[in-house]
Amino acid sequence: MSKALEVKEVSKLYKDYFAVNQLSFDIERGTIFGLLGPNGAGKTTLLRMITGILIPDHGEIYVQGQKTDLVSNARFIGYMPEERGLYKKMKAEEQAIYLAQLKGLPYNLAKEKVKYWFDKLDMNSWRDKKVEEVSKGMGQKLQFVCTVIHEPVLIILDEPFSGLDPLNADIIKNEIYDLAEKGATVIFSTHRMEQVEEICEQIVLMNKGKIILNDTVVNAKKDFQKGAYIIKGERLEYLPPENELYSGEKLTNKEFKFCLKEGKKTKELLAYLSNQDIELSSLALDTPTLNEIFIELVKGDNS
Amino acid sequence: MKKIFLIAYRDFSIRIRNKTFLISTLLLPIGIVLFYGTIFFFTSTDTDTHRIGVIDSSQSIFPKLNNEDNFVFKSLDKVIASREDIEEEDKIDAILIVPSHADSISFGRIEILTYTKLGMLTKNKLEAKLQNIIETNRFERIDIDIKKIEEIKSPVKLVYRSISGGEENELKEGIAYALSFGLGIMMYVILTIYGAQVMRGVMEEKTNRIVEIIISSVRPFELLLGKIIGIGMVSFLQLSVWGSFILIINLAIGIVFGIHELKSLPADMPMSAAASIASNPEFLHAMQGLQSIDYIPIFGLFIFYFISGFFLYSSLFAAVGASVGDDPQDVQSLMMPIMMPIFLSFIFLSKSVNNPNCTEAVIASMIPFTSPVVMMSRVVFGIPEGVPLWQLLVSMAIMLLTMVFFIFLASRIYKTGILLYGKKVSWKEMIQWIFIK
Numbered sequence: 001m002s003k004a005l006e007v008k009e010v011s012k013l014y015k016d017y018f019a020v021n022q023l024s025f026d027i028e029r030g031t032i033f034g035l036l037g038p039n040g041a042g043k044t045t046l047l048r049m050i051t052g053i054l055i056p057d058h059g060e061i062y063v064q065g066q067k068t069d070l071v072s073n074a075r076f077i078g079y080m081p082e083e084r085g086l087y088k089k090m091k092a093e094e095q096a097i098y099l100a101q102l103k104g105l106p107y108n109l110a111k112e113k114v115k116y117w118f119d120k121l122d123m124n125s126w127r128d129k130k131v132e133e134v135s136k137g138m139g140q141k142l143q144f145v146c147t148v149i150h151e152p153v154l155i156i157l158d159e160p161f162s163g164l165d166p167l168n169a170d171i172i173k174n175e176i177y178d179l180a181e182k183g184a185t186v187i188f189s190t191h192r193m194e195q196v197e198e199i200c201e202q203i204v205l206m207n208k209g210k211i212i213l214n215d216t217v218v219n220a221k222k223d224f225q226k227g228a229y230i231i232k233g234e235r236l237e238y239l240p241p242e243n244e245l246y247s248g249e250k251l252t253n254k255e256f257k258f259c260l261k262e263g264k265k266t267k268e269l270l271a272y273l274s275n276q277d278i279e280l281s282s283l284a285l286d287t288p289t290l291n292e293i294f295i296e297l298v299k300g301d302n303s
Numbered sequence: 304m305k306k307i308f309l310i311a312y313r314d315f316s317i318r319i320r321n322k323t324f325l326i327s328t329l330l331l332p333i334g335i336v337l338f339y340g341t342i343f344f345f346t347s348t349d350t351d352t353h354r355i356g357v358i359d360s361s362q363s364i365f366p367k368l369n370n371e372d373n374f375v376f377k378s379l380d381k382v383i384a385s386r387e388d389i390e391e392e393d394k395i396d397a398i399l400i401v402p403s404h405a406d407s408i409s410f411g412r413i414e415i416l417t418y419t420k421l422g423m424l425t426k427n428k429l430e431a432k433l434q435n436i437i438e439t440n441r442f443e444r445i446d447i448d449i450k451k452i453e454e455i456k457s458p459v460k461l462v463y464r465s466i467s468g469g470e471e472n473e474l475k476e477g478i479a480y481a482l483s484f485g486l487g488i489m490m491y492v493i494l495t496i497y498g499a500q501v502m503r504g505v506m507e508e509k510t511n512r513i514v515e516i517i518i519s520s521v522r523p524f525e526l527l528l529g530k531i532i533g534i535g536m537v538s539f540l541q542l543s544v545w546g547s548f549i550l551i552i553n554l555a556i557g558i559v560f561g562i563h564e565l566k567s568l569p570a571d572m573p574m575s576a577a578a579s580i581a582s583n584p585e586f587l588h589a590m591q592g593l594q595s596i597d598y599i600p601i602f603g604l605f606i607f608y609f610i611s612g613f614f615l616y617s618s619l620f621a622a623v624g625a626s627v628g629d630d631p632q633d634v635q636s637l638m639m640p641i642m643m644p645i646f647l648s649f650i651f652l653s654k655s656v657n658n659p660n661c662t663e664a665v666i667a668s669m670i671p672f673t674s675p676v677v678m679m680s681r682v683v684f685g686i687p688e689g690v691p692l693w694q695l696l697v698s699m700a701i702m703l704l705t706m707v708f709f710i711f712l713a714s715r716i717y718k719t720g721i722l723l724y725g726k727k728v729s730w731k732e733m734i735q736w737i738f739i740k
Contacts, residue, residue, distance in 0.1 A: 051519045053722070070522055079519040083724065085512030089317065101309050102520040146516065 002065030004029040004154055004185035005050065010059035012045050019045040021209035023059070027187070027202065029153075032180050034200035034217075035189040036290075038298055042209040043189045044082060047156055050187075051079045063154055075104045078152035082159045082189075084143055088132040093118070095131065096146055103150040110149070117145040121171065137168045144172055148179060155179060158189045173199065193291040205294060207301045217290070224293045228286035229258045229269070234279040245272055257286060306521045310529025314504060315536045328541050332548040339552060353425055354394065358382070359401040367436045372428055382416065397421060406440040479596060479689075480656055483680035486605060487652040489542075490676045493609065494616045494645055497538040501617035502634075504530050505624030505717070514721050523718040528710075531617045538613070597685065604682050607699065612675030615706045616641065618713035625720035626728045633727055640730075644672035655680045659689040671705035674698050712737055 005027040012020040020042045027033045037043050048054040050061055052070030061068040063077065086095055093114055100110035118124050121141055126134050131142070140163060148155060157176075161169045176199065180186050188200055196203060197217060205213035213220060236256045241248055245268060246258045260269060273280060288296075318324055356379040359365040368376040382398055397417040404410050413433060421429075442449050505527075508514040517526055619641050627633045651673055655664030659681040668678040668690065678698055681690040719736040720728065 048722075053515070053518055070519075074520045077519065079516070081512075081515040081519070083512045083515055085516075087317075087507075087513055088511060098309070098313055099516065099520070102306055102517060104520075143516075 001029065002062070003027060004031065004064060005187070006062040006065075007046075007050070008060045008062070010046070010049060010056045010061060012042075012049060012054065013057050014045075018042075018209045020049070020056075023206075023209070023211060025204050025211060025214050027185055029185055030180060030183050031202055032176065032186045032188060032200050034196040034203040035187055035206065036191065036193070036196060036203055036294060037206035038191060040208075041206040043206055044158060046206070047079070047081075047158055047187070047189060050154075050156065051077055074102075075150065076153045078147040078150065078155045080143060080147040080155075080157045080160055082162070086131045086139060086142060086146075089130055091128050091130055092123070092134065092138075092142055093127040096142060096149060099146040100149045105150050113149050114145070117149060121145065121175075136163060137165055140164050141168060141171070144175070148175070152184065154185050154187070156187045156189070159192075160188070161190075161192065161195060193289065193294055197290045203290070205297060207298050212297050212301050213293070220290070220293060221287050224288045224296070225285065226288075227260060229260075229266070230284055230286045231256050231258070231273070231278075231280055232282045234281075236278065239276065239278070245269060307525050307529040307532065310521070310526055311533035311536065314530050314533025318500075318534065318537045319540065324537065324541070328544050331545050335549060335552060353396050353421065355429070356383070356395040356398040357401065358398060361401065361403040361405070363403075363406055363440060364401050364433070364436050367439070368432065372432075374429070374432075406437045406444075408441060411437075476684075479683045479685075482596065482601075483656045483659075483683035483689075484652070486601070486683060487648075487656070487676045487680040490605075490608065490612065490679055491645060491649060491652075493538050493542070494612055494675065495642070497534055497613065498616040498620040498641075500537075501531055501534050502620035502624035502638075504534060505621045505721070506627060506631075506634075509625060509627075509721055509724075518721070523721060524714045527618070527621055527714050527717050531614060531621065534617065535610070535613050539609075542609075596683070600686065601679075601682055604695075605679060608675040608679055608702070611671075611699075611702045611706045615671060615702075615709055616645070618710045622713040622716040622720070622733065625717040626733055630727070637728075637730075644670075645676075648673035648676035651677045652680050659684045665694065668694065669698050669701060671702045674702055715739070 003026045007023055007025050010020055010023045011018055023042075023046065035043055035046070045054065049056050050063070050068060052068050052073045063073060066072065090098070096114045096117075097107070097110045100113060101107060105113065118127060121144075123138065123141060123145070126138055126142075131139055144160070147157070155176075160172060160176075164172065176186055176188075188196065190196060200217055202216050203213065203220065204211055215223070230251070232255055234254070236250065237253055239248065239250070239256055241250070244261065245264050246260050248256055248258045250256055258269065260266070270283075352373050352375055354375045354377060356377050357365045357368065358379050358381065365376065365378055368374075370376060376399075377395065379395075379398060382400075383395075396419045397415050400414045400416065402410070402413070405413055415429075439449055442452065508517070508526075514526075521529075620638075623634065623637045623641065627637060648667060651663055651667035654661055655667070655677050658664065664677060664681060667673040668681055678690065678695070682695070683689060686692055686695065715737040716733050719739050720733070
């Protein structure tokens with residue numbers, strides 16, 4: 001079976017710099033995929049090329065094995081851009097039907113689908129309200145509905161949670177899980193790492209138009225571990241910051257971070273700690289957050 | 304293709320449901336009704352009967368005052384101070400006091416005492432009556448036959464014949480003048496108002512940030528075309544409402560006053576039966592002239608220049624709308640180069656209505672940016688009198704080619720501009736966008 005998305009040596013040149021430079025990666029079907037990167041990394045340009053809004057200067061993009069093209073894409077890609085809005089003077093239901101029709105759904109089917117989603121997301125009381133009359137959160141929900149209404153196999157969400165309150169964000173998040181379970185592939189672009197960590201299985205980290213990391217979330221975290229441990233407990237304040245066993249750092253009065261010196265084992269550390277008469281409540285590997293990985297990589301890349 | 308229709312339909316339906324559209328569509332017919340009403344009011348006789356008492360001791364004037372034109376004259380001996388005790392049918396509106404020497408040449412003054420205010424029209428008629436009687440009296444006094452004078456004064460008519468043989472109808476020319484100005488202005492209004500609507504529609508989609516959602520479903524070119532067609536339909540609907548209204552009014556007046564019978568009569572023949580229907584022959588004459596113009600080619604060409612001119616200008620307006628950032632103030636400077644030719648066509652229009660074949664008019668009707676306004680004004684004067692057929696065909700061909708070319712250019716600018724936010728754009732950059740893949 002062909003992959004959900006294949007990006008092959010894609011470049012896009014703006015005036016005097018590469019917004020996207022020789023980029024290659026692919027995504028398996030049914031994956032929730034995170035596209036990360038600082039502002040100006042080229043994420044939006046890449047997403048626009050995947051949808052077919054922009055045409056790459058070099059390279060090729062395949063969606064479900066077919067070369068990307070705006071018209072044929074429309075039916076099976078659902079794109080929620082970062083810069084998004086709705087017609088303010090149009091009624092919510094009317095607008096959703098219109099956008100579904102533009103995706104190629106016949107009117108009756110569009111109407112049916114709108115009804116399904118409005119029921120599901122509890123939006124029926126807003127059906128006949130103009131967009132300018134409803135809350136911002138409701139507008140965001142409507143945008144989400146418009147993105148997925150034609151049952152796309154590839155859903156591209158650019159900063160989907162910006163401006164959403166936690167309650168609505170949670171609703172949308174669950175819908176995303178739901179869609180992925182049903183077989184849709186989701187590309188999730190953001191610079192909010194904690195969301196990616198929570199939702200995504202695979203990530204690509206971009207900086208200055210290039211990929212600087214392409215891995216699963218689990219592997220990435222493993223790779224960036226530095227053999228550090230964090231212990232929690234009582235009377236940690238008496239521990240010396242460094243000795244022949246470790247170099248450490250007091251985080252709080254009840255948290256302490258160790259890095260074992262070369263050749264030393266965890267066993268030795270535990271023995272040392274019990275000798276020091278410390279009451280341990282937990283000892284854990286210090287896994288880096290994606291945020292830390294992100295900052296480290298981008299800083300290293302920029303310097 | 305189906306998507307273009309969807310977009311056009313949305314833009315069309317959302318605008319015709321708007322209150323402003325309803326108001327502006329109805330306002331013009333109301334204006335026309337008022338216009339015709341005013342003409343009718345001033346050319347028709349008013350129906351109120353005016354009773355005028357006359358104190359004329361010399362009896363030089365009263366016997367000659369006929370009870371016509373809604374005037375009833377009644378001889379009186381003295382001024383009545385109060386009308387209260389007079390019976391209803393004897394109530395008078397005014398008293399004319401004729402001095403004994405009223406018709407002498409040196410004296411030209413008659414007083415009138417009014418009980419109720421007399422209208423402007425009534426006053427004029429009364430004055431004309433008196434002037435007539437006094438003139439006749441004066442002629443009689445010096446023994447001149449008034450009939451001879453009238454014979455001498457019989458008018459000379461200058462008849463223009465064009466070299467191709469047809470007799471020129473002065474009246475037709477006057478009406479053509481008005482019509483050509485009217486059509487020129489109408490075209491101007493459509494291009495500016497509805498062209499600007501296309502621009503605002505594009506800007507709305509851009510500032511609303513919905514445009515990227517839409518162009519992930521349809522090509523930017525389809526969106527642009529759909530929008531232009533949709534708004535074009537709105538303006539077409541509005542024009543049709545106005546047009547059919549004018550037609551209905553014209554027909555209604557025609558039927559009421561029997562202009563169609565009149566039309567078949569030679570101008571010199573006495574307007575016997577038909578003329579007696581209408582109370583005012585001048586009014587009829589004007590209506591007759593209105594119907595002497597050949598409307599079918601004018602209508603066809605109006606549609607042609609309307610569509611092509613609208614596409615040409617609104618695609619440019621759309622390019623501007625797509626290029627401005629979030630600051631509406633940038634619009635003004637970018638709009639200038641587009642508005643310029645429209646203003647210019649207005650200047651050429653004033654030339655061409657006076658002389659549809661002058662050099663300025665010929666040139667301006669070839670340039671596609673001015674031709675919709677200027678060519679329409681020439682066409683009204685007839686083919687080939689106002690514009691030779693070959694010029695018309697060349698102008699139409701240039702128009703079509705330019706339209707296609709500029710829609711292409713504009714759609715390139717539109718495609719790039721619509722996704723860029725925040726930055727102020729220069730013309731130089733817009734031209735660079737044309738070449739972006």
